[in-house]
Every structure is written in structure tokens, then in C-alpha cells.
Amino acid sequence: MARKRFPRNDPADVDRSASAVARGHRHDCPAWRSPRSLARHRPMNPASPPAPVAQERESNRALLDERIQAEQVRLLYGGLLVSTGGVLLAVAVVVVVLWSVIPTHVLLVWAACMMGNQVWRLYLRHRFNHRVPDRRTVARWATLWAIGSGISGMLWGAGSFLLFVPDSPVHQAFLMAMVVSVTSAALLLIGAHLPSFYAFILPAMGPLVVRNLVEGTTDNLTLAFISFVVTIALISFGRSYHRILIESLRNRFENEAMMKRFASQNEELDRARQVAEAAKAQAEAANRSRTQFFAAANHDLRQPLHAMGLLAGSLAEKVKDPDVIALTNTISASMEALEGLFNELLDMSRLDSGTIVAKPVHFSIRQLFDKLRLEFDAEAAAKDLSLRFRARSTFLFSDPVLIERTLRNLISNAIRYTSSGGVLVSCRMRGGVPWLEVWDTGPGIPADQQERIFEEFVQLANPERDRRKGLGLGLSIVRRLCALLGHELAMVSRPGWGSVFRLKVPAGREPPMVRRQPVEPVIEPGQLSGKTVVVIDDDVEIQAAPDLVIADYRLPGGGDGLDAIDSIRQRFGRDIPAILITGSASPQLVSIAQEKGFHYLLKPVMPAKLRTLVNFKIKGNGSPRSQT
Structure with a gap:
């Protein structure tokens, strides 16, 4: 194919043309054009500035x-x-x-x-x-x-x-x-x-x-x-x-x-900065208001939801009509979904508003594992899954509260989507650096979907949007918590074999020992009226001791559920299994519950979950001394 050539002016032709122009023979010069003709035929230079810009430069x-x-x-x-x-x-x-x-x-x-x-x-x-x-x-x-x-x-x-x-x-x-x-x-x-x-x-x-x-x-x-x-x-x-x-x-x-x-420009930048700062302050105020709203709604709605769940469970036990039983089961499932919704939305709101600040300290991973075991043992046992904790690295340096929240979401997801086998939570040294890992034998995640699972409201195994299977916010919260902590998050998954989530955490050292003062009981057993009934006889105190204590954290009369459980245990002379029910678990309360060896439940408590945990505790599996 012949290549098309564009005509070019020879230098000699240009010189002859210039000479012709100088002599006045402009019509004999093929290269000569009038200014108007040049304006019509001059090619556009892509590098030349636009006409308004050029005019502005000329004016300046x-x-x-x-x-x-x-x-x-x-x-x-x-x-x-x-x-x-x-x-x-x-x-x-x-x-x-x-x-x-x-x-x-x-x-x-x-x-x-x-x-x-x-x-x-x-x-x-x-x-x-x-x-x-x-x-x-x-x-x-x-x-x-x-x-x-x-x-x-x-x-x-x-x-x-x-x-x-x-x-x-x-x-x-x-x-x-x-x-x-x-x-x-x-x-x-x-x-x-x-x-x-x-x-x-x-x-x-x-x-x-x-x-x-x-x-x-x-x-x-x-x-x-x-x-x-x-x-x-x-x-x-x-x-x-x-x-x-x-x-x-x-x-x-x-x-x-x-x-x-x-x-x-500085004035414009200052004005823009002021507008941006005002918008930022307004957005932060909106985030704080949203967080406060969620916190207030979370606390205020847990009480009626807790009561509704217990009433629905009690109604299911008293009626024989299958339709009513199915209705109560639906109510219980809805209450459980609302509980998860409140927890996850509150976490998301706090993370987005920046009210959560990482406070890294040296802490024991074994104590954290013991706390998580108390929380998830019953849930894993209800699905006939093994839940194991292994820690080869003893101390880490991070925010233990945020690490606990991260592991809680990962363990909850692992138990929810694993139907057989078990879940392993470990702390292993890899390349001299501790890694927290959560293994499961679940269905696994396809490679093309592994990035999507960290997005909000994405649930691969829940296309029908069944709220009993969660909302799809857990892993999104995990990623945000890891970003807040500055810890690397990794995942390996194979369909049909399971998944492992890894969190790289800096190594720590043993924190100084803090001697805890014994908690003196400030409540008499008689003040537990309406909460727990204990029958006491001088001859058969040990034989008549209750098998389980369930106490609300907030009690009238100046005491709380911790004091009540301590009082009952001291009364009968042994560590009676106990369950503490609370509307909001602070880190201090969770630490005390783990130290004293009883489980805690956040309101609203679903009857099925409470029944499962009661059976788990009464069978002896809830005693921390029987756990390995």
C-alpha cells in the first residue's frame, strides 16, 4: 500500500516566494496568502492556548x-x-x-x-x-x-x-x-x-x-x-x-x-478552608449526633426488646397451637436480628465519627482468649462445633478492646457459616511477628468474591437477605478496626475447605501486676426479691444450693448483679455458675466477668440463646475450671 505523503515547502521555493513578495509580485507567489487567507488556512496548533486565554494574556x-x-x-x-x-x-x-x-x-x-x-x-x-x-x-x-x-x-x-x-x-x-x-x-x-x-x-x-x-x-x-x-x-x-x-x-x-x-488566591484558599472547616465541623457534629442517637436508641430499645423476647419465649412454652408457636419463633428471630442490627450499626457509627480512639497497651492474649471462650462456647456447642483457642505468643501490644471486638466479629462469622467441623482461634509467630488467626471449616469464599466480603451489607451466603444470618457488616467493621489500629489484615480461603483470617499485631511484654481489691458484698440476699429466689435451710444449705444464678447487672437498692452473685456464692461457699445480663458491657465489666468465671449476655436476650446457655452452664461446661 502506497504511503500518502503530505506536500512540504522546499527552502528554495520559500526563498523565491519571499523574493517575489519583496518585488511586489504577490500573485506570482504560490506560498503568499493574504492575512485573511492565512486566517482561513492556518492550521490549529494543539499546543497553542485557547482564544480566551490568549486574549487575556494579550490584555495583561x-x-x-x-x-x-x-x-x-x-x-x-x-x-x-x-x-x-x-x-x-x-x-x-x-x-x-x-x-x-x-x-x-x-x-x-x-x-x-x-x-x-x-x-x-x-x-x-x-x-x-x-x-x-x-x-x-x-x-x-x-x-x-x-x-x-x-x-x-x-x-x-x-x-x-x-x-x-x-x-x-x-x-x-x-x-x-x-x-x-x-x-x-x-x-x-x-x-x-x-x-x-x-x-x-x-x-x-x-x-x-x-x-x-x-x-x-x-x-x-x-x-x-x-x-x-x-x-x-x-x-x-x-x-x-x-x-x-x-x-x-x-x-x-x-x-x-x-x-x-x-x-x-490566599484569600480564596482561606475562604475555601473556612468553608471546608465549617463543613467538616458540621459533618463531625452530624456524626456525633448520629452516634449519640444510635447509642441512646441502642440503650433505650434493648430493654423493651429484651422483655419482648422473653415474653415471646414464655408464650411459646405455654401454648400448643403450632401457628402461635411459629409466630413466637418469628418474633424471637426478629428480636435477634434487631439485636445484631443495633450492635453493628452502633459500631459503624462510632468508627465513622472518629469517636473510637486506639489506646495500645501491653496485654495478655491468653486472658483475651479466655474471655472469648466464655462468650462463644455455648454458641459453638449449640451447633455441635469444636471451638479451640491456642496461644503461642503470650503478650501483644495493641488496643485489647478493639482487638477483642475484631476477633469477636471474626469468630461470630466463622461459627455462623460453619455447619460441621470447628473453629480455631490462635496466636502464632510468623517471621518473628505475632499473627492472630481465626480458622474455620466453612464453605470457603471464591477468589473473585474475596474483596467484596469486606463491603457493607455484602453476604455471599445470604442472597435472600435473611436477617437471622446477619447484616453483612461484621467484616466491614473488622477492616475499619484494623485500619484504625494500623494492623495488617489478610485472608486465605478455598471453596469447600474453609477460610482463615489473619491479623498482624506487634509483640508486647508482660504488663505490671495490678493487685485487685476483693469486692465486698454491699447487698443482702433479701434485696434480690424479684430477681432470684433462694431457699435457705440451716441443715441442707449445700444440698439446696442453686445450680445457676441469672442476675441483671442493674438492680434497685444501690447494688448490682456482680454484688448479688458474689453474695450468693459466699452464702453457699462455692462458685455457683452464673450468667450476668446487661444492657451495655463496658471493658471493665467484661474483665470482671471473665475473672470471676461467669458468662454475660447483652440485652435483648433471646429465649433460645438463654436456654442454650443455661443448659450449657448446668451441664458443667460453663465452669472455667473445666475448660482447657
């Missing part, structure tokens, strides 16, 4: 040039007083030195013309200072100054003829020195404006060169040559001075404009 450049011109004119008129003083001094010196060799009337007329020109220029300065020039009048003021400079230069040039002493080389050298000195001094002022500079230096120095050339003597030719060289040097220096001055003015104004832009 024009404004900058106007500011520079205005500053030039201001510098000219601003230095006129000093310039006038120098001119008067130079005129006076010339008159005094040449008074005896030049006719008096010539000197006086020349001096009067110089004075008149300066007076006129001072008048212009006065008008200039009282009428601030705008962009339309700046050029006119510059022209007036150039006219004054030209008149001054012509007067000094006329002096080269009127004040020239033919037979006195000394006076000739003096006159040349005065003209060169005045021109050099004026350079610092009129160099700001090239038209004024040329209007002065050419008529001032030119006649001096010509007058010496006319004389024709060797000395005059030497003076003419020196005057010419000095003139060229002054012109070169004046142009350089002008260029440096213009560049300095341009840089100054550009810097000022840049500073204004920066100031404007």
Missing part, C-alpha cells in the same frame, strides 16, 4: 506596558527639580567662565533661553502633579517632556557655535567638557525615555562634533573625534540603562501582580 501584557510607560513618565517629571538645579548651575558656570570672551548679549540671550525652557518644564511638572495622567494622556505627557528635552539639547548644541572661541583651545575644551558633563548627568534622568534621550543627546553633541570638524585644526579634529566617541558611548550606555530600567520595572510590576494574585 498591554496593561503591563501601559503601567511601565506611566512609571517612565512619573520618573521623568519626578526628577525635574534636581535636573533644573543642575542646569542652572551649569549655565551659571558657563556664563562666568565665558563672560570675558563672548559678547554679553549672546551669553545673556542663551542663558535666558535655557532659563525659559526650564521654567516651562517646571510648569509642566506642576500640571502633571495636579492631574494624575490616565492611559489616554500618558503618551501626551511623554511627548511634552521629549519636546522640552529636545529644546534643551538644541540650546546646548547652539552653544557649540554661539559660545565657541576659535583662538582659545582652553575655552573650546571647557565648552566640550560642559556639554559632555551635562549630557552624562542628564542620561540618568532622560534614559528612562528613549525618545527624550535621543531628542537631547543628538542635538547637544552633534553640533559640537560638527563645529570642531569645521575648524579643521589638529586640536579641533582631536576634539571632534573625542566628542564623536563620547557620543557613541553615551548612546550605548543610555540604551543599556533604558533596557535595564524597563526590565526592572517589568519585573517589579509582574511581582506586584503575582503578589496580588497570590493574595487573592
